[in-house]
Amino acid sequence: MIDKTVASVADAVADIPDGATVMIGGFGRAGQPVELIDALIAQGATDLTIVNNNAGNGDVGLAALLAKRRVRKIICSFPRQSDSWVFDGLYRDGDIELELVPQGNLAERIRAAGAGIGAFFSPTGVGTQLAEGKEARDIDGRTFVLEYPIKADVALISALKGDRWGNLVFRETARNFGPIMATAATRTIAQVDQVVPLGSLDPETVVTPGIFVDRVVAVGERPWVKDGAFVGGVDLEGRPL
Amino acid sequence: MIDKTVASVADAVADIPDGATVMIGGFGRAGQPVELIDALIAQGATDLTIVNNNAGNGDVGLAALLAKRRVRKIICSFPRQSDSWVFDGLYRDGDIELELVPQGNLAERIRAAGAGIGAFFSPTGVGTQLAEGKEARDIDGRTFVLEYPIKADVALISALKGDRWGNLVFRETARNFGPIMATAATRTIAQVDQVVPLGSLDPETVVTPGIFVDRVVAVGERPWVKDGAFVGGVDLEGRPL
Amino acid sequence: MSTRISRDDLARRIAADIPEGAYVNLGIGAPTLVANFLPADLEIILHTENGLLGMGPAPEAGAVDPDLINAGKQAVTALPGAAYFHHADSFGMMRGGHLDVCVLGAFQVSETGDLANWSTGAPGAIPAVGGAMDLAIGAKDVYVMTDLLTKTGESKLVEACTYPLTGVGCVTRVYTDHAIFDVTPDGFAVREAFGENTVASLQELTGLRLAPAEGH
Amino acid sequence: MSTRISRDDLARRIAADIPEGAYVNLGIGAPTLVANFLPADLEIILHTENGLLGMGPAPEAGAVDPDLINAGKQAVTALPGAAYFHHADSFGMMRGGHLDVCVLGAFQVSETGDLANWSTGAPGAIPAVGGAMDLAIGAKDVYVMTDLLTKTGESKLVEACTYPLTGVGCVTRVYTDHAIFDVTPDGFAVREAFGENTVASLQELTGLRLAPAEGH
Numbered sequence: 001m002i003d004k005t006v007a008s009v010a011d012a013v014a015d016i017p018d019g020a021t022v023m024i025g026g027f028g029r030a031g032q033p034v035e036l037i038d039a040l041i042a043q044g045a046t047d048l049t050i051v052n053n054n055a056g057n058g059d060v061g062l063a064a065l066l067a068k069r070r071v072r073k074i075i076c077s078f079p080r081q082s083d084s085w086v087f088d089g090l091y092r093d094g095d096i097e098l099e100l101v102p103q104g105n106l107a108e109r110i111r112a113a114g115a116g117i118g119a120f121f122s123p124t125g126v127g128t129q130l131a132e133g134k135e136a137r138d139i140d141g142r143t144f145v146l147e148y149p150i151k152a153d154v155a156l157i158s159a160l161k162g163d164r165w166g167n168l169v170f171r172e173t174a175r176n177f178g179p180i181m182a183t184a185a186t187r188t189i190a191q192v193d194q195v196v197p198l199g200s201l202d203p204e205t206v207v208t209p210g211i212f213v214d215r216v217v218a219v220g221e222r223p224w225v226k227d228g229a230f231v232g233g234v235d236l237e238g239r240p241l
Numbered sequence: 242m243i244d245k246t247v248a249s250v251a252d253a254v255a256d257i258p259d260g261a262t263v264m265i266g267g268f269g270r271a272g273q274p275v276e277l278i279d280a281l282i283a284q285g286a287t288d289l290t291i292v293n294n295n296a297g298n299g300d301v302g303l304a305a306l307l308a309k310r311r312v313r314k315i316i317c318s319f320p321r322q323s324d325s326w327v328f329d330g331l332y333r334d335g336d337i338e339l340e341l342v343p344q345g346n347l348a349e350r351i352r353a354a355g356a357g358i359g360a361f362f363s364p365t366g367v368g369t370q371l372a373e374g375k376e377a378r379d380i381d382g383r384t385f386v387l388e389y390p391i392k393a394d395v396a397l398i399s400a401l402k403g404d405r406w407g408n409l410v411f412r413e414t415a416r417n418f419g420p421i422m423a424t425a426a427t428r429t430i431a432q433v434d435q436v437v438p439l440g441s442l443d444p445e446t447v448v449t450p451g452i453f454v455d456r457v458v459a460v461g462e463r464p465w466v467k468d469g470a471f472v473g474g475v476d477l478e479g480r481p482l
Numbered sequence: 483m484s485t486r487i488s489r490d491d492l493a494r495r496i497a498a499d500i501p502e503g504a505y506v507n508l509g510i511g512a513p514t515l516v517a518n519f520l521p522a523d524l525e526i527i528l529h530t531e532n533g534l535l536g537m538g539p540a541p542e543a544g545a546v547d548p549d550l551i552n553a554g555k556q557a558v559t560a561l562p563g564a565a566y567f568h569h570a571d572s573f574g575m576m577r578g579g580h581l582d583v584c585v586l587g588a589f590q591v592s593e594t595g596d597l598a599n600w601s602t603g604a605p606g607a608i609p610a611v612g613g614a615m616d617l618a619i620g621a622k623d624v625y626v627m628t629d630l631l632t633k634t635g636e637s638k639l640v641e642a643c644t645y646p647l648t649g650v651g652c653v654t655r656v657y658t659d660h661a662i663f664d665v666t667p668d669g670f671a672v673r674e675a676f677g678e679n680t681v682a683s684l685q686e687l688t689g690l691r692l693a694p695a696e697g698h
Numbered sequence: 699m700s701t702r703i704s705r706d707d708l709a710r711r712i713a714a715d716i717p718e719g720a721y722v723n724l725g726i727g728a729p730t731l732v733a734n735f736l737p738a739d740l741e742i743i744l745h746t747e748n749g750l751l752g753m754g755p756a757p758e759a760g761a762v763d764p765d766l767i768n769a770g771k772q773a774v775t776a777l778p779g780a781a782y783f784h785h786a787d788s789f790g791m792m793r794g795g796h797l798d799v800c801v802l803g804a805f806q807v808s809e810t811g812d813l814a815n816w817s818t819g820a821p822g823a824i825p826a827v828g829g830a831m832d833l834a835i836g837a838k839d840v841y842v843m844t845d846l847l848t849k850t851g852e853s854k855l856v857e858a859c860t861y862p863l864t865g866v867g868c869v870t871r872v873y874t875d876h877a878i879f880d881v882t883p884d885g886f887a888v889r890e891a892f893g894e895n896t897v898a899s900l901q902e903l904t905g906l907r908l909a910p911a912e913g914h
Binding site for chain 3: 031079080087100102106107111122125127130173175176178179180224230232233235241
């Protein structure tokens with residue numbers, strides 16, 4: 001029997017080595033694998049390269065990982081936010097390397113890694129600072145810039161439900177980077193609200209087939225969802241009103 | 242009010258011009274837009290370039306379009322089949338141009354057209370006849386071949402259900418080329434078993450968002466599906482047993 | 483004395499130019515105001531690049547859903563007919579040219595339609611680009627919504643951008659508090675001057691040679 | 699006298715080498731037989747490139763579903779835990795290296811693992827490639843299932859392919875009716891010789907220098 005479920009987030013991240021490239025899903029609070037990030041902080045791996053849309057908020061999650069100086073480099077599209085003080089400080093002190101990537105190139109480069117594409121000519125960033133030094137080519141009357149895949153050793157993602165084969169479904173805009181990061185990492189670890197029995201996910205509506213997922217760990221339903229239904233009663237950070 | 246539904250397949254294909262590049266979905270019988278193909282034959286457009294996985298079977302559908310000498314060129318991965326005599330004859334007589342494309346390159350080139358990619362380095366076909374004359378490049382220790390997008394003027398696809406915004410869901414392996422062809426054509430025409438009211442398709446499970454669809458035409462349920470449930474009682478071609 | 487319309491009036495003006503059935507992305511900041519003025523009786527489909535077509539207004543109090551946000555990370559809703567998708571599919575929509583309109587803010591727009599809106603290039607500033615470059619090159623029409631002048635009175639419409647570019651030759655129209663400008667092969671053309679503003683007064687403010695748009 | 703095992707026995711032998719949990723694509727033709735011999739108590743997940751993971755056996759009579767077919771366009775079923783997806787996603791799985799094993803037929807396999815299985819190169823033949831080239835380069839292990847000899851007695855294992863290539867250096871192992879061969883940096887190594895066959899007899903049949911596989 002295939003069983004990709006693991007008992008705890010600690011078990012799920014136990015073997016992430018120092019120096020690993022780690023993709024972390026999420027856009028804002030939505031789809032952020034909060035419990036897996038906390039487990040990674042507790043686990044202690046360092047010298048990491050992180051791939052995420054942002055560079056951490058406040059003092060928790062990814063920001064806390066940065067604050068412990070576990071991150072050598074971050075690949076993201078939007079590091080600067082009103083509450084990105086941890087990243088801001090490290091960056092200003094030269095203590096973290098930043099690869100800034102337009103969000104669409106970030107998504108497409110991740111997808112390319114998962115789909116076996118060697119490189120692709122992108123329409124985005126042409127003629128800007130972010131394309132400087134990159135190969136450009138005119139195709140069919142338009143200029144494109146060559147972009148390379150972004151692969152990872154590990155992806156940490158968050159989904160709504162998963163089964164023991166690793167099939168996943170997501171909820172609303174929490175889907176964001178999860179499905180593509182799952183394809184681009186050597187090992188994909190998904191936290192889910194609930195592990196459901198094999199066969200209970202409709203094969204028409206599985207978003208991430210289990211072939212892309214190595215470990216599934218249940219973290220329980222979020223406060224705004226009860227028995228699969230939206231119940232509200234929280235703020236945007238998921239804190240009870 | 243947005244209403245992409247049209248009354249008949251004849252209306253749906255009425256303005257396809259001579260010389261158009263037309264993508265036709267389907268893999269075998271599954272997902273084949275049978276009624277739209279018949280309407281295209283009746284409509285009379287000629288000098289077409291067709292993009293399909295195959296090159297027609299028997300004497301119906303795409304094969305009938307070929308037999309009427311309406312097709313100048315076909316782009317496909319697998320033209321030769323036990324019952325592809327129409328194509329075989331035209332090809333042997335030099336009366337049709339063939340661009341043979343490995344199936345994965347075909348799918349990825351169609352997807353690239355829809356996603357605005359200028360070209361991409363593919364791992365498939367390297368070192369084979371089908372890569373001759375194409376630009377090759379070593380990336381990260383592996384050789385890739387540069388492939389270009391395949392765009393179309395029109396895509397004819399078949400889906401299970403659609404709404405007036407053009408949102409589509411598919412059934413089983415009939416999904417195949419439909420979702421990617423929808424993104425790659427200037428005008429996408431979808432035949433559906435049923436048009437359903439706006440809001441009745443779950444936004445989590447829409448496969449093709451309406452932004453990719455221009456016209457939706459209902460053709461009625463197939464003999465093996467009644468009220469949305471599989472009832473069987475047919476052969477692989479959908480003919481009653 | 484030049485006429486300046488309010489930000490809300492400008493948003494209303496932009497909303498009036500968006501036809502029914504259009505697929506529209508409203509950038510973070512002022513452009514999101516446009517949603518407030520889209521006619522309730524017209525179906526205009528809003529895209530948010532974090533994975534939703536058919537975005538609706540902010541939820542009622544108590545119904546905030548942390549899983550349902552827009553690109554500005556604000557709570558939103560989904561309309562009947564909506565669809566969710568992942569980031570590569572979402573940016574494929576943008577980059578593949580499927581959006582009809584996007585509305586973006588700007589630091590500068592050049593006569594050739596170059597857009598600068600992601601970085602002032604100030605030394606030491608932390609760069610952040612998000613989806614701005616993808617939006618700039620992706621939509622069929624790229625509308626800019628901005629004040630005509632900076633706080634220190636300099637024109638945001640310029641001969642050539644001095645700030646780092648977001649996209650080259652991508653802007654089709656600029657909606658400012660003073661006037662609406664089309665980007666034409668001959669530079670900016672005044673499509674509509676608000677109130678007492680004239681082509682002449684706008685030329686003085688911008689320092690650019692301007693022409694009335696054809697047919698206006 | 700050389701030993702030849704039946705096609706079913708060969709399929710059984712291949713099935714025995716596929717571990718639980720593997721994601722497997724069985725090519726059109728003889729390789730589809732392997733499915734008949736996968737142990738019922740092990741979960742092995744079959745992929746068909748026309749958009750299904752978790753493919754099950756053929757349906758019972760009367761339950762044929764024209765919407766549910768495999769790459770060979772035969773009726774199949776979907777197991778609990780299955781998932782459907784479109785062609786670009788399906789070939790992304792293959793080309794992205796996510797499949798553990800694929801089993802393909804062959805006209806020829808070279809000592810360096812080149813595969814020829816899509817065209818005999820005969821003049822006037824109508825070319826057709828399907829997904830063969832994507833499978834050849836995509837799976838972690840590419841197994842070939844074939845007779846060792848052609849009907850006219852020529853070896854399908856060759857120093858260099860004379861038929862048009864499907865993929866370069868992609869085959870990892872060849873299962874034939876005479877023996878199993880690994881593709882190694884030193885050429886073909888005999889992993890297992892069936893019945894009375896020996897390295898020496900196989901060398902005679904193939905005309906190639908062969909070695910026993912390490913550890914065998």
